[in-house]
Amino acid sequence: MLALAAGVFTIVAWRPAMAPIAAPAANSFDPASIKRGAELAAIGNCAVCHTAPGGREFAGGRAVPTPFGKIYSTNITPDPKSGIGQWSQAAFQRAMRFGVRRDGAYLYPAFPYDHFTLVSDDDDNALYAFLMTRTPVSAPPLADRLPFPLNIRLLMFGWNLLFLHPGPYRADTAHDAAWNRGVYLVDGLGHCGACHTPRNALGAERADLKFSGGEVGGWTAYALNESSPAPVPWNAAALEHYLRDGYDDSHGVARGPMAEVVGDLHAAPTQDMHMIATYVAEEMNHAAPERDAVVQGVERQRERGQTGAAAADSQGNALRAVDTKNDEGAVIYAGACAGCHEGPRALPYGGIDLMLTSAISGPSADNLVNIVLYGLPAAEAARASIMPGFAGAMSDAQIGALARYLRVRFSDKGRWTDIAKSVHDARSRARVAAASHPVVVEPPSAATAKQAHNEAQH
Amino acid sequence: MKLSINGSQHGVDVDPRTPLLYVLRGELKLNAAKFGCGLGQCGACTVLIDGEPVFSCVTPVALLAGKQITTLEGLGTPERPAPIQRAFIEAQAAQCGYCIPGIMMRAHALLEKNPHASAADIRAFLEPHLCRCGTHMRILRAIHRAQAEMMSANAGGSG
Numbered sequence: 001m002l003a004l005a006a007g008v009f010t011i012v013a014w015r016p017a018m019a020p021i022a023a024p025a026a027n028s029f030d031p032a033s034i035k036r037g038a039e040l041a042a043i044g045n046c047a048v049c050h051t052a053p054g055g056r057e058f059a060g061g062r063a064v065p066t067p068f069g070k071i072y073s074t075n076i077t078p079d080p081k082s083g084i085g086q087w088s089q090a091a092f093q094r095a096m097r098f099g100v101r102r103d104g105a106y107l108y109p110a111f112p113y114d115h116f117t118l119v120s121d122d123d124d125n126a127l128y129a130f131l132m133t134r135t136p137v138s139a140p141p142l143a144d145r146l147p148f149p150l151n152i153r154l155l156m157f158g159w160n161l162l163f164l165h166p167g168p169y170r171a172d173t174a175h176d177a178a179w180n181r182g183v184y185l186v187d188g189l190g191h192c193g194a195c196h197t198p199r200n201a202l203g204a205e206r207a208d209l210k211f212s213g214g215e216v217g218g219w220t221a222y223a224l225n226e227s228s229p230a231p232v233p234w235n236a237a238a239l240e241h242y243l244r245d246g247y248d249d250s251h252g253v254a255r256g257p258m259a260e261v262v263g264d265l266h267a268a269p270t271q272d273m274h275m276i277a278t279y280v281a282e283e284m285n286h287a288a289p290e291r292d293a294v295v296q297g298v299e300r301q302r303e304r305g306q307t308g309a310a311a312a313d314s315q316g317n318a319l320r321a322v323d324t325k326n327d328e329g330a331v332i333y334a335g336a337c338a339g340c341h342e343g344p345r346a347l348p349y350g351g352i353d354l355m356l357t358s359a360i361s362g363p364s365a366d367n368l369v370n371i372v373l374y375g376l377p378a379a380e381a382a383r384a385s386i387m388p389g390f391a392g393a394m395s396d397a398q399i400g401a402l403a404r405y406l407r408v409r410f411s412d413k414g415r416w417t418d419i420a421k422s423v424h425d426a427r428s429r430a431r432v433a434a435a436s437h438p439v440v441v442e443p444p445s446a447a448t449a450k451q452a453h454n455e456a457q458h
Numbered sequence: 459m460k461l462s463i464n465g466s467q468h469g470v471d472v473d474p475r476t477p478l479l480y481v482l483r484g485e486l487k488l489n490a491a492k493f494g495c496g497l498g499q500c501g502a503c504t505v506l507i508d509g510e511p512v513f514s515c516v517t518p519v520a521l522l523a524g525k526q527i528t529t530l531e532g533l534g535t536p537e538r539p540a541p542i543q544r545a546f547i548e549a550q551a552a553q554c555g556y557c558i559p560g561i562m563m564r565a566h567a568l569l570e571k572n573p574h575a576s577a578a579d580i581r582a583f584l585e586p587h588l589c590r591c592g593t594h595m596r597i598l599r600a601i602h603r604a605q606a607e608m609m610s611a612n613a614g615g616s617g
Binding site for chain 1: 499517585586
């Protein structure tokens with residue numbers, strides 16, 4: 001009986017291989033389609049996962065940590081043997097929409113096909129044109145490290161039944177075209193929810209908690225809905241600026257994995273960034289009338305220059321006394337942090353007023369601790385926001401004292417209870433991993449000029 | 459408070475928020491570490507805390523109770539320079555020299571921890587340092603020279 005069930009499952013779940021093709025010549029693709037594909041690849045952040053640290057772009061080999069084990073990204077350059085050189089356009093589209101490889105094997109949802117399924121045929125074809133015209137790199141895939149039975153790819157058939165809602169995206173006629181475009185990009189190729197939505201025990205995003213915040217590689221991906229912890233609520237203009245340039249005056253600098261995301265978004269079309277920002281900002285603000293009071297409280301304190309010594313609660317009235325002289329954390333803040341964070345230089349090169357950062361108002365100390373330990377690393381051959389790390393100067397207890405103090409002084413939220421764990425976890429990750437996210441800050445015009453220059457040289 | 463610097467105890471009477479750099483230079487006349495930017499962004503003030511390179515300009519002394527501080531003066535003397543110091547002199551790696559003490563400290567820390575550091579490791583590790591004179595190639599040569607000397611000394615010592 002069991003054998004029969006297994007047999008039936010195999011027959012139902014089995015997907016055929018698609019015939020290999022000879023890699024199409026680069027000049028067989030429409031240049032406009034390749035260009036569109038490049039923009040889409042930037043929105044989809046393909047290069048972020050499909051490039052190993054220090055490796056060739058799109059050649060794969062980056063370890064994607066999951067709660068189930070380590071999965072390595074694949075080579076998506078058109079190399080016939082180790083990449084997607086033998087993939088037809090139909091095979092590429094099947095992978096995007098249904099998470100199935102050219103040879104018929106199931107992909108794991110570490111490749112976010114649960115989002116990419118929404119991508120339209122035209123956009124899939126443009127992405128295909130872009131990827132098939134990249135330089136082929138011979139880089140054989142690395143073996144995933146997944147325990148039995150998760151190493152049986154056929155089981156993904158069951159996961160897909162439960163959690164894959166095949167696209168493409170169908171417009172919601174109750175909303176206008178701009179809103180639909182935003183949803184299409186955010187929930188589809190942009191796959192924002194992959195980090196910003198919590199996952200269930202089977203590793204699928206919880207639809208009921210969309211954008212409630214998640215975790216990725218030891219960093220908190222903040223909530224993008226009404227429970228956003230941003231002290232000053234986001235609006236579309238601020239979000240668009242942040243996504244394009246990597247920082248916003250009222251919210252700070254993108255860091256951690258988000259720095260890589262915005263690093264890619266430089267190349268995305270302005271119009272699309274506007275739609276993305278408009279939709280996400282709407283998601284964050286539609287159900288939080290008390291946020292107006294929050295922003296007024298923050299503004300009042302900033303005007304008075306009272307960043308915390310007498311911090312206000314969310315109503316902007318009750319005061320909380322903090323010993324800014326003798327508290328251990330206060331002494332560390334004054335000696336190590338205030339020089340920049342109360343300095344005259346504006347973002348992105350000066351330190352943010354800590355009243356404004358979600359690192360302190362957020363749900364856990366993880367991001368704050370990551371930044372205090374490892375700073376914002378310099379970017380090679382590019383201008384960037386940088387912050388020195390204090391991993392060598394501060395003991396775990398000192399970082400704890402600092403984090404406790406910052407939380408009380410610069411936010412109206414309750415105490416963190418898990419600071420020691422945040423510090424321990426951050427210390428146990430390799431410094432390289434925590435610091436490999438340089439934040440590149442360049443005006444889009446300069447980035448575009450550089451891109452044009454690079455292309456002219458090729 | 460008491461600070462342990464280059465193996466000696468120093469009693470200093472300063473506000474605990476005072477940056478270590480100010481204490482080194484202003485109170486103790488240990489002038490090897492330099493004031494560059496004061497913001498932890500140029501590396502000129504680098505010293506070692508328990509063997510780890512840190513920017514002393516953004517390190518309040520409150521953090522340092524019970525920790526071992528090493529400055530360039532602690533690595534060697536003009537008569538008996540440490541391998542990293544001798545190598546920088548031999549390679550004539552300094553132009554104005556302002557950034558060099560910090561770079562020597564970080565390079566020393568790397569070679570102590572990872573004697574087999576590759577050329578790429580060395581370049582990556584020195585990322586936090588700025589040198590406006592542009593002696594980068596000489597600096598790298600000096601570090602490789604020190605590395606070779608430290609490795610042959612270790613091989614000689616154990617053989």
